[in-house]
Each structure stands twice: as C-alpha cells, then as structure tokens.
Amino acid sequence: MKLTSSEENYIKAVYHLRGDQRLVSTNELAELLATRPASVTDMLKKLRTKKLLQYERYQGFKLSAEGKKMALGIIRRHRLWESFLSEKLRFNWDQVHDVAEQLEHIRSSLLIDRLDEFLGFPRFDPHGDPIPDPQGKMQVSRHLPLDECPLLTFAIVSHVTNQSNQMLEILGHHRIAIGTKLEVRRKFHYDHSLEIRIRNQPAIVISEQVARNIHVKPV
Amino acid sequence: MKLTSSEENYIKAVYHLRGDQRLVSTNELAELLATRPASVTDMLKKLRTKKLLQYERYQGFKLSAEGKKMALGIIRRHRLWESFLSEKLRFNWDQVHDVAEQLEHIRSSLLIDRLDEFLGFPRFDPHGDPIPDPQGKMQVSRHLPLDECPLLTFAIVSHVTNQSNQMLEILGHHRIAIGTKLEVRRKFHYDHSLEIRIRNQPAIVISEQVARNIHVKPV
DNA sequence: AAAATATTTTAGATTAGCCTAAATTATATT
DNA sequence: AATATAATTTAGGCTAATCTAAAATATTTT
Numbered sequence: 326m327k328l329t330s331s332e333e334n335y336i337k338a339v340y341h342l343r344g345d346q347r348l349v350s351t352n353e354l355a356e357l358l359a360t361r362p363a364s365v366t367d368m369l370k371k372l373r374t375k376k377l378l379q380y381e382r383y384q385g386f387k388l389s390a391e392g393k394k395m396a397l398g399i400i401r402r403h404r405l406w407e408s409f410l411s412e413k414l415r416f417n418w419d420q421v422h423d424v425a426e427q428l429e430h431i432r433s434s435l436l437i438d439r440l441d442e443f444l445g446f447p448r449f450d451p452h453g454d455p456i457p458d459p460q461g462k463m464q465v466s467r468h469l470p471l472d473e474c475p476l477l478t479f480a481i482v483s484h485v486t487n488q489s490n491q492m493l494e495i496l497g498h499h500r501i502a503i504g505t506k507l508e509v510r511r512k513f514h515y516d517h518s519l520e521i522r523i524r525n526q527p528a529i530v531i532s533e534q535v536a537r538n539i540h541v542k543p544v
Numbered sequence: 545m546k547l548t549s550s551e552e553n554y555i556k557a558v559y560h561l562r563g564d565q566r567l568v569s570t571n572e573l574a575e576l577l578a579t580r581p582a583s584v585t586d587m588l589k590k591l592r593t594k595k596l597l598q599y600e601r602y603q604g605f606k607l608s609a610e611g612k613k614m615a616l617g618i619i620r621r622h623r624l625w626e627s628f629l630s631e632k633l634r635f636n637w638d639q640v641h642d643v644a645e646q647l648e649h650i651r652s653s654l655l656i657d658r659l660d661e662f663l664g665f666p667r668f669d670p671h672g673d674p675i676p677d678p679q680g681k682m683q684v685s686r687h688l689p690l691d692e693c694p695l696l697t698f699a700i701v702s703h704v705t706n707q708s709n710q711m712l713e714i715l716g717h718h719r720i721a722i723g724t725k726l727e728v729r730r731k732f733h734y735d736h737s738l739e740i741r742i743r744n745q746p747a748i749v750i751s752e753q754v755a756r757n758i759h760v761k762p763v
Numbered sequence: 764a765a766a767a768t769a770t771t772t773t774a775g776a777t778t779a780g781c782c783t784a785a786a787t788t789a790t791a792t793t
Numbered sequence: 794a795a796t797a798t799a800a801t802t803t804a805g806g807c808t809a810a811t812c813t814a815a816a817a818t819a820t821t822t823t
Binding site for chain 4: 350351352362363365366
C-alpha cells in the first residue's frame with residue numbers, strides 16, 4: 326500500500342504516542358503534529374478505510390497490526406538516514422532530524438536496504454534510538470532518564486527528549502552530548518537536583534527538570 | 545525562494561528542453577512531463593509571477609536568469625544523488641534515476657554540500673553528465689554519439705540517450721555499460737553499422753540506430 | 764486570403780489536505 | 794442528576810495541482 330507523506334506523518338505520530346498499545350486521542354495527535362483537531366478527524370477516517378488503524382468516533386484510536394508495520398517502516402527509514410547524516414556527512418546530532426524527516430518519505434526498499442548495508446547494519450541511531458530491521462524488529466534499549474539512574478554508576482547519554490533551544494543551551498554549556506559518558510555522584514533530596522561528573526572534569530549540578538530530559542544507558 | 549516539488553519538476557523540464565536558450569512550447573513541455581497542455585499553462589502563469597520564466601500567451605516561454613539558476617540547483621542535487629546511489633550503494637546505472645528523482649527535491653544546502661564533499665566533488669554523474677557546482681558552473685563534456693567517433697581511438701561510454709527496455713537488452717547482451725572502454729574498428733558504409741571492440745574481446749557489430757544512442761567521451 | 768488544422772488558453776470540476784465555526788458527544792462539577 | 798466544560802466531529806471553505814471540454818488564437822494548406 327502506498328501512503329502520501331502526510332499519511333505517513335500521521336501514522337508515525339500515532340506510533341510515537343504509543344498508539345500500538347493504547348488508545349490515542351484526537352487532541353493529543355493534533356498537538357504533536359501542530360495541526361487542528363478537525364484535520365486529525367479527517368485523516369483518521371481516511372486511515373481507517375485503509376485499515377491502518379481502529380477508530381470509533383469520540384472513542385479514540387489505535388494502530389492496527391498493519392498500521393504498526395507501516396510505522397516501523399517509516400521509523401526504520403528515518404533512523405537509518407539520521408545515522409547516515411551523522412556518521413557519513415558529519416551532521417551534528419541536532420541537525421539530523423529535520424533533513425531525515427524529509428528523507429524518510431522516500432520509499433524504495435532497494436535504497437533503504439542498501440543504505441542499511443552501507444552503514445554496517447547499525448542497531449541504534451545517533452540519538453540512541455533502536456533501528457527496526459526490515460521485519461520491524463528492534464532491540465529494546467533500556468534507556469532511563471538521568472534522574473532515575475543509580476548512583477555511582479557509569480552511563481552514556483543516549484537521547485534527549487526536550488530539544489528546545491533553551492535545553493540545547495544548557496547541554497552545550499556543560500558539554501553534554503549524545504555519547505557523553507558520565508556518572509551520577511549525588512542526589513540532593515531538597516530540590517531533586519543531581520551532581521554529575523563527566524570524565525575527570527569537576528563535578529557539576531543539574532536540575533531535576535534537565536535531568537528528566539536526559540536519557541542514559543548504563544554501562 | 546521556495547518551490548514545490550511540482551514547480552521544480554517544471555523548471556527542470558524547461559531546462560532540459562534547452563529553455564535557457566530558446567523558446568519552448570506548451571505541448572513540448574506537456575509531453576515531456578506526461579501531463580496536459582492546460583496544466584502546463586496554469587503552471588506557467590504561476591512561474592511567471594515568481595519571475596522564473598518569461599512567458600507571453602501563445603508565444604512560448606524561456607527561463608529567466610533566476611529560473612536557470614534554480615534549474616541548475618535541481619540538476620546539481622539530482623546528479624549528486626545519482627553518483628551517491630551508483631558509487632556508494634552499488635545501484636546499477638539504470639536504477640539510479642527514479643530514486644534520484646525523489647531525492648533531488650530535498651533542499652538543504654548543508655546536505656548537498658556535505659554530500660558533494662563525501663563523494664569527493666565529482667564532476668560527472670554515472671551517466672557521464674556534468675554536475676553543476678554550488679554556483680551552477682559545470683564542465684562542458686565533449687560527448688559525441690558513437691557513430692561520430694573517430695576510428696581507432698579509445699573512448700569511454702558516458703551516456704545512453706534511449707533508455708528503453710529494448711535498448712537495455714542490446715546493451716546488456718554486448719556488456720556495454722557506462723564506463724565501458726571501447727574502440728571503433730570499422731564503419732560499414734552500406735548500412736552505417738559499426739564494428740567495435742571492447743577490451744580484448746572479439747569485435748562486435750552494432751547498428752547505426754544503436755550507435756547513435758550511445759554517447760562516448762574520447763580518451 | 765480564406766478555410767482547415769493545430770496549438771494554446773480559459774472555464775469549470777475534482778481531490779488531498781488543511782482551515783474556522785458551529786454542532787454534537789463525552790466528561791467533570793456542583 | 795442536572796449543568797457546565799472539554800473534546801470531538803461535522804459542515805462548509807480554501808489552495809495547489811491536476812483534469813476535460815470548449816473557446817480563442819496561431820499556423821498551414823489550398
């Protein structure tokens with residue numbers, strides 16, 4: 326089945342709202358896509374006739390098996406392109422997303438499978454997210470937000486959920502990026518701020534708010 | 545100025561009809577784009593208001609300086625992607641076009657300039673066509689059809705104008721592809737067929753019709 | 764130069780994807 | 794349970810890009 330770019334964006338967004346496991350609401354999806362609820366309703370009807378999701382008016386919706394497969398295909402393409410941009414074209418991790426967002430809509434299994442091979446079949450993209458294989462299978466990565474990370478354990482920054490400029494400013498200031506190895510030294514119970522250490526540099530303190538948006542993978 | 549994919553396709557097609565040098569007609573363009581003359585007229589008006597081409601009703605049209613610059617940008621992207629697909633992803637030269645046709649519409653100078661660099665600033669694509677630089681300049685390649693190639697001179701196949709299945713069948717049979725080095729041994733005046741030799745293999749004969757569609761670059 | 768033909772444009776529809784405003788249904792509050 | 798509020802859908806419009814059929818203009822033929 327062929328989908329338009331717009332249809333693909335909706336399917337992908339539903340998946341990101343965990344629409345393969347739970348009912349998603351019209352407003353949630355509208356907000357994520359920066360569109361209007363009325364537009365979402367229109368598209369839902371179209372995607373329902375294509376059997377990509379189950380949808381009853383006023384009751385929310387979730388992906389069908391077929392829809393989930395589609396979503397994983399789109400995500401596979403997106404993450405492979407992110408890896409390409411990052412590794413081969415030296416994009417910064419905050420530059421990859423927008424371009425990958427466009428590249429992901431080019432459907433050609435020859436292209437994608439060859440790209441996968443060219444990159445050496447990577448299992449994670451530069452943000453630390455797993456890349457589905459051609460059948461949609463992917464490794465579970467046990468990421469966790471930094472504020473839940475055990476004390477005195479080394480971990481690698483794998484993902485940053487909030488990518489606002491303000492957040493990027495803080496990360497840049499502390500020289501925290503994807504792949505940075507760090508250790509949580511102490512937790513202050515008063516405001517839930519954390520003291521962390523990056524390599525042998527002096528320890529720094531970050532707020533709970535920041536810590537919650539930094540995901541790490543213990544090593 | 546931002547153009548839609550459709551607008552880009554029109555601009556590129558006008559350029560391919562040499563619309564930077566001469567007046568192009570509505571029907572010509574409609575045929576090349578496999579669309580209807582009425583649709584062409586609609587688009588011409590739009591592109592005229594964007595000052596990408598000069599157009600007087602019933603009088604034909606040609607690219608403005610700005611329009612030509614746009615066309616060269618699109619062609620640059622197309623040919624760089626063709627090079628990538630061919631060199632890095634091992635696409636056959638007849639597989640690259642359709643995918644490059646989609647990739648070319650992604651506008652990001654970071655992407656394109658980094659891709660150019662990654663490929664080592666190639667000056668010709670896998671079909672032997674020159675790749676414009678960021679300013680739109682490109683090398684003139686003195687291609688000529690095989691039937692005009694001087695005798696007993698080595699030349700490299702750089703381009704095939706007719707890419708029909710029948711043509712591909714013949715080329716495949718004789719193992720002629722882009723990059724193949726060959727020599728014209730003899731011209732038969734009776735039917736203008738040619739005897740050619742590829743490396744040390746036995747000489748073969750090809751018809752004038754085939755020879756005219758194979759372009760080569762003498763070395 | 765008039766008639767016939769070919770080309771091009773206009774007029775009016777269609778589809779996808781979006782929108783606003785109003786109506787409907789569900790949920791929360793009193 | 795009735796009412797108020799929030800969420801969702803419907804109704805009706807808009808734009809871009811296409812189409813067909815008819816009208817306008819240009820070109821060719823006689």
